[in-house]
Amino acid sequence: MEEMRILSPTAILGYGFPLDSLKRGLARQPHAIAVDAGSTDPGPYYLGSGESFTNRAAVKRDLSLMLEAAVNRKIPLLIGTAGGSGGEPHLKRDCELVVEIAREKGLHFRMAVIHAEVDKERVRGALRRGEVKPSGPAPPLREEDLDETVRIVGQMGYEPIIGAMKAGAEVILAGRAYDPSVFAAPAVKRGFDPGLAIHLGKILECGAIAASPGSGSDCLLGCLGRGYFEVEPLNPIRRCTVTSVAAHTLYEKTDPLALPGPGGLLDLKEARFEQAGEGRVRVTGSRFIPADRYWVKLEGVKKAGYRTISIAGCRDPVMVKEIDGVIESVRERVRDNFKELGYEYFLDFKLYGKNGVMGALEPERQAVSHELGIIIEAVAETQDLADTICGFARSTMLHCSYPGRVATAGNLAFPYSPSDFKGGAVYQFSVYHLMAVADPYELFPLELINV
């Protein structure tokens, strides 16, 4: 094959795309349709709770169109990081959706489900053997962290996905996968250069974000040849430019010249970008350098407790001026009130209008706003205790005194009744580490289903 075309309909399954863009992409007779369905970006909650951050109805809409297009054309459909986080409950949700759509549309195909959850005892064994190391600035992993961790996934490379294709799967639902993997897999399987295939995957995985104007809910087409790849948008309002594509290469990455991934490094020092036509950009020179050992990135989370928040506003100029002291006195009152009971909790106040967005990184420390948005937040071991702390902090702040106070009716403006909201379980990242494996398939069992 001289040139392989891979269609990326959207940045994340469930983010949507215009039907016209998909049609234009299909008219180009792609050899595969691939989509990334997840990320760690929405934070640790989704991996911990097993919920997806993408809405079921929105995912079903995208999936229906893609499934029908792929199955009718007999080209593979590849979905990476199913269900948003790529753990077992996430895979299950998307698997059920695929089966539901297939039944409704009368589609039949062979589906591969590639699991990506990693047993923590396996990680413990690797840790004891010295085969686990931090990814980036993460602290060294301790066994105590593993004890508390509720779910761990590994990021698969393209190898298990190629394995699924070789096993005859037409639809591949992968658990947590390195974002470019599902795009690179069909190309590497056909003998294309892994460096170019992974780099193409890196650009395709965000849909039309790499175009100008960019969009996470529109399609992008990748064409991979011998020694180059090209990308182009499928919506006439967008163009791929050297800048838009090159700039996307550095998106969300620490070093755009050296991108570490499963099994090695994508080296872009020699990568060159050129305008190949109206809205189309050609890339050459991307190289993949295999590592001495195959390392897989692990992502894991632990439960941090339960959250309750209260949202309020303050418009009193004296209180706005005194707000730091008010917060300190509320903290102290809460501490004092429950000290005999030995409650453990996290209490935080976010002040919108004063360091609310940047917190510790805010260079402008003094409030200049005439009003403040206040979020009182409590996190504790049970929802009940979080409710107790948040409610008590809220009532204390509502009625507390401060220097110069003239408005004695109440310090806070609540937009809602009830004023307090149960946030449910809270998770935090506890594992973000690399684990050495004997081979790329080791952590990712394959299951084949006839749909």
Next chain:
Amino acid sequence: MKKVRITELAGVIRSKNSGPYELTFDIIFKDRRAFELARRSGLFRKELFAELYGVGVKKVIGVVEFAEANAIKATIVRPVVSGAPGETDVYGAQQHAPLLSIEVPVV
């Protein structure tokens, strides 16, 4: 020495997570000339980002020039791991504001 505001030279200035432990900043200049001007100024070093965000130089993981995109990017250690208690910006997408005040000395 003449100084040019960064917003006159750059078309994109943004922040984002690079994984849950890192915050990364992209400054994409309008053209090669603006990029070269910025590069030659010698301003874009770890010290600049440490100062803008009030963090130690050791918290600045790196400053990288990417000529193909006319871009300079810097990455710092997140003060809070994404989504952990005390978080204010899970995606890290609104931490770019201090960069807008950079003035580039033109030599």
